Amino acid sequence: MSKVVEVTDQTFEEEVLKSDVPTEVDFWAPWCGPCKMVSPIYDRLSAEYENFKFCKVNVDSNTEMARKYNVVSIPMQMFFANGEKVDELLGAVPEQVIISKVQEVIQRFPTDERGRLKVILSSWIEHNKQDDENFTRWENKAQELKEDAVYDSLLKAAREMRKANERLSQLLGEL
Amino acid sequence: MQKVVIAGSGPAGLTAGIYSARAGLAPIIFEGPAPGGQLTVSAEVENYPGFPEALSGMELMERIHKQAEKFGARFNSAMVEQVVKDGDVFKVKAGDKTTEAQALIIATGAQARRLPIPSEKKFYGKGVSGCATCDGFFYKDKKVIVVGGGNAAMEDAVFLTKFASKVTIVHRRDYLRADAVEVEKAKKNSKIEWLIPWVVKEILGNDLVTGVKLKNAESGKTFELECEGVFVAIGHEPKTDVFKDVVQTDEKGFIIVQPGSTRTSTDGVFACGDVCDHKYKQAVVAAGQGCMAAMDVDRYLGIKE
Numbered sequence: 001m002s003k004v005v006e007v008t009d010q011t012f013e014e015e016v017l018k019s020d021v022p023t024e025v026d027f028w029a030p031w032c033g034p035c036k037m038v039s040p041i042y043d044r045l046s047a048e049y050e051n052f053k054f055c056k057v058n059v060d061s062n063t064e065m066a067r068k069y070n071v072v073s074i075p076m077q078m079f080f081a082n083g084e085k086v087d088e089l090l091g092a093v094p095e096q097v098i099i100s101k102v103q104e105v106i107q108r109f110p111t112d113e114r115g116r117l118k119v120i121l122s123s124w125i126e127h128n129k130q131d132d133e134n135f136t137r138w139e140n141k142a143q144e145l146k147e148d149a150v151y152d153s154l155l156k157a158a159r160e161m162r163k164a165n166e167r168l169s170q171l172l173g174e175l
Numbered sequence: 176m177q178k179v180v181i182a183g184s185g186p187a188g189l190t191a192g193i194y195s196a197r198a199g200l201a202p203i204i205f206e207g208p209a210p211g212g213q214l215t216v217s218a219e220v221e222n223y224p225g226f227p228e229a230l231s232g233m234e235l236m237e238r239i240h241k242q243a244e245k246f247g248a249r250f251n252s253a254m255v256e257q258v259v260k261d262g263d264v265f266k267v268k269a270g271d272k273t274t275e276a277q278a279l280i281i282a283t284g285a286q287a288r289r290l291p292i293p294s295e296k297k298f299y300g301k302g303v304s305g306c307a308t309c310d311g312f313f314y315k316d317k318k319v320i321v322v323g324g325g326n327a328a329m330e331d332a333v334f335l336t337k338f339a340s341k342v343t344i345v346h347r348r349d350y351l352r353a354d355a356v357e358v359e360k361a362k363k364n365s366k367i368e369w370l371i372p373w374v375v376k377e378i379l380g381n382d383l384v385t386g387v388k389l390k391n392a393e394s395g396k397t398f399e400l401e402c403e404g405v406f407v408a409i410g411h412e413p414k415t416d417v418f419k420d421v422v423q424t425d426e427k428g429f430i431i432v433q434p435g436s437t438r439t440s441t442d443g444v445f446a447c448g449d450v451c452d453h454k455y456k457q458a459v460v461a462a463g464q465g466c467m468a469a470m471d472v473d474r475y476l477g478i479k480e
Contacts, residue, residue, distance in 0.1 A: 090300040
């Protein structure tokens with residue numbers, strides 16, 4: 001059964017912006033043919049996803065939110081998390097495209113503590129990985145100065161850090 | 176192994192589905208990215224026989240869909256991405272799987288042509304629209320332009336005068352392709368202005384469209400026109416990219432079929448609807464050709480056995 005929430009200009013803030021979970025808003029109108037192609041997909045998906053909310057706004061009677069978010073083409077699907085718009089999908093796109101977008105948003109904005117931790121950790125690991133190239137460059141230089149005890153200790157510490165990062169990635173994969 | 180696979184779900188594909196299902200061929204219909212096809216954006220269909228009270232394109236397509244389903248056609252929302260001919264068998268790749276079939280009906284229709292300028296893509300959905308009936312509502316008391324000179328452009332322009340304060344038709348040639356009746360309706364409308372022969376060179380704006388840069392097709396003179404909506408109605412092109420290795424197409428991309436038949440240059444492949452029709456482009460014609468394709472497939476499979 002569909003769990004799509006009908007939202008109005010008045011309830012938009014409460015239902016969408018203050019939602020605890022990421023939310024999709026389907027801007028539609030009764031006179032829009034392509035809108036009728038996507039709405040059954042949202043009806044179906046809304047029954048399947050737990051930590052995600054599906055809403056729809058009839059722009060014919062709720063012009064304020066459409067104007068606020070620059071909606072001038074429908075069907076327009078917008079994604080919200082933590083009170084902000086984070087993504088959008090324009091037009092009557094195939095079901096598979098909608099599913100992958102919903103999953104992407106869920107991954108980016110998890111609702112459980114464990115999920116949030118995972119996001120923080122993976123962005124940290126990602127950041128460390130970017131430094132890898134710099135490390136290799138630095139490592140080569142430090143190798144040359146190995147005789148100096150300070151550089152030798154630094155080199156060892158840096159290698160341990162890199163190893164720890166690899167272990168972190170591995171553990172994150174198991175989470 | 177399937178007997179027949181149908182690519183496309185407009186009037187042609189679905190009618191082919193009805194007839195081939197009734198013939199016991201258990202067709203699989205790959206609906207593709209726009210289930211129901213082009214007609215789903217038509218607000219009113221007044222010329223489809225059997226519906227004197229007119230109905231929306233969406234409703235008509237839902238009815239035909241139901242009819243095909245009733246007789247056992249199977250639906251898959253994926254789009255056909257590749258077809259490989261292996262002897263007498265067609266390997267049809269759609270979504271994440273490949274289906275083998277003895278015959279293939281191509282009914283992928285046509286899609287709206289887009290303006291060949293980068294700023295059109297940038298502002299698509301932000302002021303540039305391909306669907307006046309969907310988006311006209313957002314332009315109450317605003318200025319819009321309609322690009323094109325065919326029936327769709329004339330109809331869109333007249334429709335948009337319900338909302339917009341001014342509608343300017345911009346067309347690149349000095350003659351109109353549209354029927355006299357449609358041109359007359361537009362000419363009589365006091366809210367409609369004409370810029371002929373002018374070409375849209377660039378679409379201007381920040382978050383949303385604020386205007387267009389136009390160039391005169393004869394003198395080369397340019398000027399900027401203020402507008403908030405750009406409705407593009409410059410015709411359709413056949414969706415035949417993925418079939419070009421399997422069947423012959425003409426210089427415009429339409430699949431070539433034998434006169435009075437739906438047979439293509441390849442045995443076992445049939446085409447119907449706008450994908451091979453550059454002349455009529457009507458739902459009822461597409462439906463008729465869909466029927467022909469199903470009957471041609473039935474005959475083809477019968478002879479093979």
